[in-house]
Amino acid sequence: MASAFIALGCAHSLVAQDDFVRNFDTTAEGPWSDVEGTTLSVPLVPDGAVAVDGTPTESEYGGFEGVEVVPNINGWIQNFPGDRTWNDAADSSFTFWLAHDSTYLYVGVDVKDDVPNSDNTNLEFWKDDALEFVVDALNNRYDNNTDNSNEAYGGHCYVNLEGRFSEWDDTGGFIARNRWSSFVNWTYGMTGEIFAQGRTVVGGWQVEVRFAKTLFEDPVAGNRLENGYVMGFNIGMDDDDQRGSEGATGSGERQRDLEVQYWWANRSRLIGWNEGSAQNYTAEQIANGETEDDFPRRIDPAGRLAHGGTGEIVLAGPENGFEITEILLTEGGPERTVTLTWNSLPDMTYLIEAADVLDQGAFEFTGVPVASQGLETTTTISAPVGDRNQFYRIVEAD
Ligand SMILES: [Ca+2]
Numbered sequence: 001m002a003s004a005f006i007a008l009g010c011a012h013s014l015v016a017q018d019d020f021v022r023n024f025d026t027t028a029e030g031p032w033s034d035v036e037g038t039t040l041s042v043p044l045v046p047d048g049a050v051a052v053d054g055t056p057t058e059s060e061y062g063g064f065e066g067v068e069v070v071p072n073i074n075g076w077i078q079n080f081p082g083d084r085t086w087n088d089a090a091d092s093s094f095t096f097w098l099a100h101d102s103t104y105l106y107v108g109v110d111v112k113d114d115v116p117n118s119d120n121t122n123l124e125f126w127k128d129d130a131l132e133f134v135v136d137a138l139n140n141r142y143d144n145n146t147d148n149s150n151e152a153y154g155g156h157c158y159v160n161l162e163g164r165f166s167e168w169d170d171t172g173g174f175i176a177r178n179r180w181s182s183f184v185n186w187t188y189g190m191t192g193e194i195f196a197q198g199r200t201v202v203g204g205w206q207v208e209v210r211f212a213k214t215l216f217e218d219p220v221a222g223n224r225l226e227n228g229y230v231m232g233f234n235i236g237m238d239d240d241d242q243r244g245s246e247g248a249t250g251s252g253e254r255q256r257d258l259e260v261q262y263w264w265a266n267r268s269r270l271i272g273w274n275e276g277s278a279q280n281y282t283a284e285q286i287a288n289g290e291t292e293d294d295f296p297r298r299i300d301p302a303g304r305l306a307h308g309g310t311g312e313i314v315l316a317g318p319e320n321g322f323e324i325t326e327i328l329l330t331e332g333g334p335e336r337t338v339t340l341t342w343n344s345l346p347d348m349t350y351l352i353e354a355a356d357v358l359d360q361g362a363f364e365f366t367g368v369p370v371a372s373q374g375l376e377t378t379t380t381i382s383a384p385v386g387d388r389n390q391f392y393r394i395v396e397a398d
Pocket residue numbers: 050051052053054055056057060208
């Protein structure tokens with residue numbers, strides 16, 4: 001009786017997961033639309049520290065804490081194809097790491113996937129096991145479609161599980177279509193502006209991608225990917241489990257090769273906000289959020305490829321390291337307080353420690369742990385009264 005009951009339970013949960021990806025509310029807010037949760041600080045690492053060899057290690061990526069994306073936990077699920085299907089994290093989920101050096105932006109990805117497969121051509125890598133990227137290089141957050149906006153810098157592209165690039169003609173060695181960083185005369189390869197290396201591993205596959213910063217730097221705008229520059233960035237996943245009819249090796253039991261497509265970020269965006277409407281506003285008006293009154297803001301299920309749906313990455317500079325940036329002593333009444341501000345990482349918890357003398361062994365925890373408030377965190381604690389020194393240090397708790 002016990003084993004029959006367990007078998008029934010398993011069958012039921014498989015059906016439930018398929019229902020979940022088909023009934024997923026593509027307009028709902030969630031971790032994918034949380035602004036703080038979809039803002040990541042990208043560590044600056046020494047030139048050449050990342051080996052693009054298909055094996056991402058945490059140390060290569062400057063201690064960046066890998067971001068895991070799972071469809072039913074925090075990934076936004078595309079409402080296509082109609083018979084989309086997903087079982088569990090072992091069927092498809094991924095963890096990604098980001099880092100940059102003086103020349104390149106790096107993305108390392110570890111993918112859980114039960115059936116690694118790529119049997120379509122570069123232009124159709126979305127029908128294979130592939131990563132998708134959307135880059136909003138100037139972070140204008142337009143409500144556009146990067147499949148037809150032919151971005152001058154950035155845009156939409158795919159990298160398959162072998163590390164091959166959607167916009168490149170592997171045979172001819174030239175750009176296959178001009179919709180990705182179309183103002184840049186880029187090449188793909190070990191010495192090119194784009195290079196990636198992938199390999200299958202037990203339970204899935206791993207890829208590392210290297211993008212030259214020049215792909216995203218507009219000489220007219222003068223943006224440089226350094227020292228805290230903020231850029232729109234999104235990463236998505238396509239799963240082909242060799243059961244479709246579109247590639248060379250599928251079994252044909254499904255019509256589509258694509259079983260599920262999901263994204264790390266899909267933020268709400270100003271519907272209709274585009275290059276044309278931006279000309280009616282000054283940079284100051286945009287910065288002050290005056291556009292919020294003139295355009296409705298929501299998540300657009302059909303707009304997953306828009307700039308406005310992307311998350312944001314902050315290209316940390318050497319001065320964006322972990323340090324206390326401000327100390328403020330407030331006196332008055334019987335109480336004295338000190339307000340500390342420091343550069344923080346999202347999702348981190350911090351401990352404030354204090355000492356009477358500047359001696360590493362003298363520091364003691366002052367009280368309650370402080371949850372990160374994003375890329376900058378501030379907290380106020382009581383300070384000792386009287387004419388004496390007090391030293392503070394901030395410690396990462398996890
Ligand atoms: Ca590596």
